Amino acid sequence: MHSGIFRARQLSVCLFFFISLILLLLRLSYLEVVxxxxxxxxxxxxxxxxxxxxxxxxxxxxxxxxxxAVNLPSESIFANPRQIIDKGGVSKTLASTLGLKEYxxxxxxxxxxxxxxxxxxxxxxxAAEIKRLKIEGVEVIExxxxxxxxxxxACHVLGTVDTDNKGLEGLESFYDRYIKGESGWLISAxxxxxxxxxxxxxxxxxxxNGLNLVLTIDEVIQHVAExxxxxxxxxxxAKAASIIVMDxxxxxxxxxxxxxxxxxxxxxxxxxxxxxxxxxxxxxxPGSVFKIVTASAALEEKVxxxxxxxxxxxxxxRVGRRILHDHRPHGVMTFKExxxxxxxxxxxxxxxxFGPERMYKYMRGFGFYxxxxxxxxxxxxxxxxALAKWSRVSMLAIPMGQEVTTTAMQxxxxxxxxxxxxxxxxxxxxxxxxDENGMVVKENPPKAVRRVISSRTAQxxxxxxxxxxxxxxxxxxxxxxxxxxxxxxxxxxxxNGAYSHERFIASFIGFAPVKNPCLSVVxxxxxxxxxxxxxxxxxxxxxxxxxxxxxxLNAKAPVR
Amino acid sequence: xxxxxxxxxxxxxxMAALIYVHGQVELVKLSYxxxxxxxxxxxxxxxxxxxxxxxxxxxNPSRLxxxxxxxxxxIVFPGRRQVVRVAKSTxxxxxxxxxxxxxxxxxxFSIFEFLSPRAExxxxxxx
Numbered sequence: 007m008h009s010g011i012f013r014a015r016q017l018s019v020c021l022f023f024f025i026s027l028i029l030l031l032l033r034l035s036y037l038e039v040v041x042x043x044x045x046x047x048x049x050x051x052x053x054x055x056x057x058x059x060x061x062x063x064x065x066x067x068x069x070x071x072x073x074x075a076v077n078l079p080s081e082s083i084f085a086n087p088r089q090i091i092d093k094g095g096v097s098k099t100l101a102s103t104l105g106l107k108e109y110x111x112x113x114x115x116x117x118x119x120x121x122x123x124x125x126x127x128x129x130x131x132x133a134a135e136i137k138r139l140k141i142e143g144v145e146v147i148e149x150x151x152x153x154x155x156x157x158x159x160a161c162h163v164l165g166t167v168d169t170d171n172k173g174l175e176g177l178e179s180f181y182d183r184y185i186k187g188e189s190g191w192l193i194s195a196x197x198x199x200x201x202x203x204x205x206x207x208x209x210x211x212x213x214x215n216g217l218n219l220v221l222t223i224d225e226v227i228q229h230v231a232e233x234x235x236x237x238x239x240x241x242x243x244a245k246a247a248s249i250i251v252m253d254x255x256x257x258x259x260x261x262x263x264x265x266x267x268x269x270x271x272x273x274x275x276x277x278x279x280x281x282x283x284x285x286x287x288x289x290x291x292p293g294s295v296f297k298i299v300t301a302s303a304a305l306e307e308k309v310x311x312x313x314x315x316x317x318x319x320x321x322x323x324r325v326g327r328r329i330l331h332d333h334r335p336h337g338v339m340t341f342k343e344x345x346x347x348x349x350x351x352x353x354x355x356x357x358x359x360f361g362p363e364r365m366y367k368y369m370r371g372f373g374f375y376x377x378x379x380x381x382x383x384x385x386x387x388x389x390x391x392a393l394a395k396w397s398r399v400s401m402l403a404i405p406m407g408q409e410v411t412t413t414a415m416q417x418x419x420x421x422x423x424x425x426x427x428x429x430x431x432x433x434x435x436x437x438x439x440x441d442e443n444g445m446v447v448k449e450n451p452p453k454a455v456r457r458v459i460s461s462r463t464a465q466x467x468x469x470x471x472x473x474x475x476x477x478x479x480x481x482x483x484x485x486x487x488x489x490x491x492x493x494x495x496x497x498x499x500x501x502n503g504a505y506s507h508e509r510f511i512a513s514f515i516g517f518a519p520v521k522n523p524c525l526s527v528v529x530x531x532x533x534x535x536x537x538x539x540x541x542x543x544x545x546x547x548x549x550x551x552x553x554x555x556x557x558x559l560n561a562k563a564p565v566r
Numbered sequence: 567x568x569x570x571x572x573x574x575x576x577x578x579x580x581m582a583a584l585i586y587v588h589g590q591v592e593l594v595k596l597s598y599x600x601x602x603x604x605x606x607x608x609x610x611x612x613x614x615x616x617x618x619x620x621x622x623x624x625x626n627p628s629r630l631x632x633x634x635x636x637x638x639x640x641i642v643f644p645g646r647r648q649v650v651r652v653a654k655s656t657x658x659x660x661x662x663x664x665x666x667x668x669x670x671x672x673x674x675f676s677i678f679e680f681l682s683p684r685a686e687x688x689x690x691x692x693x
Contacts, residue, residue, distance in 0.1 A: 073622045079612045155622035203597045229627035487645055557643040 055196045061187025062150065063171050064216030066164060068225040069258075069437060073155055075164050075178070075270075077171070080151035081133040083124040087115045089143030096141055100124060103135050126169050127151040152178075154270035160228050162264050162283035163221075163382065163435060166273045176283070177219060177435065180383050184439055184448070187216035217447055220437045222258035227251055227555050231261040234550045235529070239265040242534035242543055248285040248414045251551065254422035254517065254526040256452035257431035259380070260555075285414040286380060289388040290530070292417060293497025294348045294479075294540070295515045296407030298424060300357050301345045301470065303368040305463045309359040310341045312466070316352045318344070323351040325402055330354060333496070345470050346478030348494060350406045357405035365404060366393040371458040372420045373430055374412055380433040381450070388412045407497060408505075418528040421492075421515040424467045425523035428459040472520045483516055483545040485553045492516020492527075492548060494540035499533070509533050514544035518552045524559065525552055 037045065066075040083104065090096050097112040104111075104125045114122045125132070126149070133146055152167045165176020173182035190213030195203040231249045239247045244265070251261035264284045268276030282288065304310045321335030332349050344352030357365060369375065369390065377387045388411030396404075403409035412420075415433065423430050432453040439448040459467075471491030474480045479494040495513040498505040513530045517523040529544040529551075537543055623629070634641060 072625075073619075076615075076619060076622075078615055078619055153619055155619055156626045156628070159626070159628070197594075201598065201601065203594055226627055229631075233628075233631070554643065 053195050055194060055200070057192045057194070059190035059192055059211075059213040060150065061189055061213040062215040063152065063167075063187060064185030064218045066177065066185075066219045066221065068221055068223050068228075069260075070224065071220070072225045074160060074221070074223070074225070075152060075154050077150045078153050080127040080149055081130075081146045082126045082149050083128060083133070083136055084145060084147055085115060085122050085124055086120050086143045086145075087117055087122060088120050090115055090141075096144070099139065099141065100136075100144065103139070104128065104132055156225070156229075157271060158267050158269045159225070159232065160223055160262070161267050161270050162285070163223060163259075163262050164270060165383075166270060175281075176382060177221075180381055181219055181436065181439070185216040185219060188214040190214070215442055217439045217441055219439055221435055222253075222256075222260065222437050223262070223435065224260045226558055227551075228261040228263065230554045230558075231551050232263045232267075234547045235263055235265055238531065238534075238543060238547045242531065242537060244531045244535075244543075245533040246279075246284055246288075247529070247531045249530075249547065249551065250285055250414055250418040250528045251555065252418050252422055252433060252526045252528075254425035254431065254523055257419075257422070257433045258437070258452070259433055259435050260525070261551075262435070283382065283384060284532075285530075286378075286382055286385040287413075289386055289411040289413045290511050290532075291408055291410065291497045291500070292412050292513065293407040293495040293511065294350075295417060295493050295495035295513050296410060296412070297345055297348065297353050297405070298420065298467065298471070298493055298515070299368055299372050299374075300353055300365070300405040301341075302372075302424065302459050302463060302467055303360060303364055304341070304356050305466055306368070306459045307360045307364055310356055312340065312342045312470075314341045315339070316341065316344055316349075316355050318349045318351045318355075321351075323354070325354075326399070328399055328402055330402060342470050342473060345493075346474040348474070348479050353406050354402055357401055362393060362396055362401050365401065366396075368458070369404075369410070371430070371456070372423060373416055373455070374410065374420070378413075378415050378419050378433050379455075380415060381435050385415070386413060388416065407495065414528050414530045417513070417515050417530075418526060421517060421528065422526040423458045424464050424471070425517040425526045426464070427461040428457055428464040430455040430458050468517070468520050468523070471516070475516070479539075479541045480514065480516070480545050482541055483514060483549045483552075485518065485549055485556075487553070488518050488556055489520040490516055490518040490549075490552060491520050492545070494545060496538060496540045510538040512538055512540040512543040514540050514548045516548050516552070518556060525555055527552055 063077040065073060065077070068074055083100075085100075087093070093112060093115045097108055097115055100106065101108040101111045106125060111124065114124060124144070128136075136144065136146055150171065152171060154161075154164065161176075163176055165178040165180075166174050167178050168174055171186070173179035173186070178185070191209070191211045193209040195208070197203055231251055235247050235249045238244070247265045249261065249263050250259065252259055262283075262285055264282070266277060266280040268280040315338050317338050318332060318336035320337060321332045323330040330351050332351055334347070336343075336347060336349050336352070339347065339349060339352055341352075341356060343349075344356060374388060375390055377385050379385075390410055391400075400409055419430060419433060432455050434450050434452065436450050438446050438450060440446050468491050471493055472489055473491075474494070475483050475490050475492055480492050483490055483492050493515055495511075495515070497511045497513070498507070499509040499511060500506070501509060511530060511532055512534050513528070515526075515528045517526045527548050529547045531543050534543045
């Protein structure tokens with residue numbers, strides 16, 4: 007009897023454990039088989055992380071492969087507000103370390119988010135200090151930042167990027183799609199401390215770094231141009247100034263500068279008036295520099311000879327209700343002297359020999375009715391009326407550069423026509439686009455747009471413009487070691503619908519050496535004071551820039 | 567006998583499992599070591615880039631000019647009359663002669679130049 011009870015108890019215990027085991031096995035099967043996908047995905051999410059790999063933005067080089075813009079690693083500070091307990095104390099510490107306002111930091115830390123930016127792309131010192139403090143919930147992440155080793159050099163050409171390295175202005179914007187690159191991805195396992203764990207299961211899609219730009223800009227010539235322009239800009243208290251140095255044979259822009267300018271590494275502090283690339287964004291009435299178009303037209307149409315005489319009315323010429331003035335009274339002058347001494351009356355009389363249709367034709371030929379096509383954003387063209395809309399008195403104004411508007415870039419291309427034996431070249435800033443290994447990916451070859459005047463006419467014009475420097479209004483552009491040619495301009499600005507007698511644009515356009523020009527230069531100065539003549543303000547800038555540039559380029563020229 | 571066999575099999579399976587686990591642990595340790603080395607390499611490459619940037623900044627023409635000015639070092643370009651061009655070497659003259667001969671030869675065949683592709687700027691046409 008006792009053995010029977012014992013056996014029954016034995017069986018019950020076994021049954022109990024057996025049933026428990028069955029239940030556990032069933033539960034295990036449910037979790038491992040039925041809910042397999044759910045738990046597998048949960049584990050995958052916890053242990054696998056996908057990281058975007060940001061590409062390196064392309065570098066911008068000058069024509070001799072000197073760095074003008076480059077991306078460097080930079081750290082940014084972010085916080086997880088949910089992990090920060092003492093928000094007040096942490097705000098105070100972070101504000102003093104990062105140079106921020108305390109209320110700003112506290113506002114950020116009060117947000118109900120797990121990620122907030124505190125400060126992007128901080129200095130090395132600030133990042134090191136944050137790492138040293140080891141504040142719970144505040145971390146450092148690596149990004150990259152755009153740096154410009156030369157500060158403000160060529161600022162309007164290079165342009166700027168925003169905090170996310172997206173091009174906003176200049177070449178950074180125009181060529182953004184080439185230099186920004188493409189992100190890659192890393193899908194990797196991570197441990198509980200979010201450290202990446204190398205595994206054969208990792209997937210890696212490498213980022214495609216941005217392509218590099220090789221410019222036509224020469225860092226040295228750019229510096230010389232900016233230095234000389236700045237000296238004049240400060241001396242004459244000008245409102246603004248621009249200079250363009252171009253190789254007329256290829257259209258290469260060797261230097262392009264505007265004042266006021268700004269430091270590319272301190273974009274946030276730049277004054278509003280320094281933002282514009284005035285050389286291509288602004289148009290103005292060119293004044294006497296435009297006479298090169300009138301003179302070229304007259305020679306090309308063979309309506310004048312160099313020694314044909316014109317009576318310049320002793321400085322005052324009445325035509326109907328309009329009176330034309332010369333800045334100095336002249337009597338009888340040859341055609342050559344009319345241009346050298348910049349007589350408005352003589353120029354108008356020359357233009358009357360070929361008429362408005364041909365004037366319009368050469369204006370179009372020289373490119374004053376279209377954009378130059380330079381590879382920079384925001385280029386404008388002057389507001390010039392079609393021939394049908396010209397008035398009866400237009401031919402009293404247009405030949406001497408009034409009633410016509412142009413940009414500095416259009417003037418540079420126009421003088422380059424004369425320098426380049428009559429061929430109009432398309433200006434270019436980027437020579438080629440190369441990859442990380444220096445292999446050329448895309449070329450931007452020189453492009454001839456059209457022939458505007460014959461080679462003979464161009465040669466004659468060069469001689470006339472050399473005379474303008476030797477004996478005419480451009481004496482202050484004369485260089486000791488080289489023959490140069492050019493034209494001065496002093497254009498009245500329009501104020502309240504009339505030409506002002508106090509506000510002028512002083513300019514000088516020229517080239518050197520005369521026999522085989524390798525440089526064309528345009529200098530434009532807005533409202534210089536108290537002196538305002540192009541021959542006094544702009545011509546010396548041309549002289550200094552061309553003198554130093556030619557020596558730097560080791561240009562071969564006959565010794566004077 | 568049966569028990570011995572069972573224990574043998576169990577030991578073998580246990581050893582295999584232990585070896586596998588050891589392998590995985592070593593793999594993870596290596597990955598941490600690789601990550602540390604990669605970070606060190608990256609830091610050094612970043613430092614190299616920053617140094618390169620510093621060199622470019624120091625070679626900035628404006629900075630060099632200011633330095634020369636500060637130290638009262640006046641550098642001017644020589645005048646054209648101060649430059650004496652040294653005559654080219656014999657080897658260079660020979661190359662030049664060969665080139666001239668070649669051009670002379672090409673002159674004979676210049677009548678066939680129309681066959682070769684050549685870019686020409688078109689004259690301006692009035693609309």
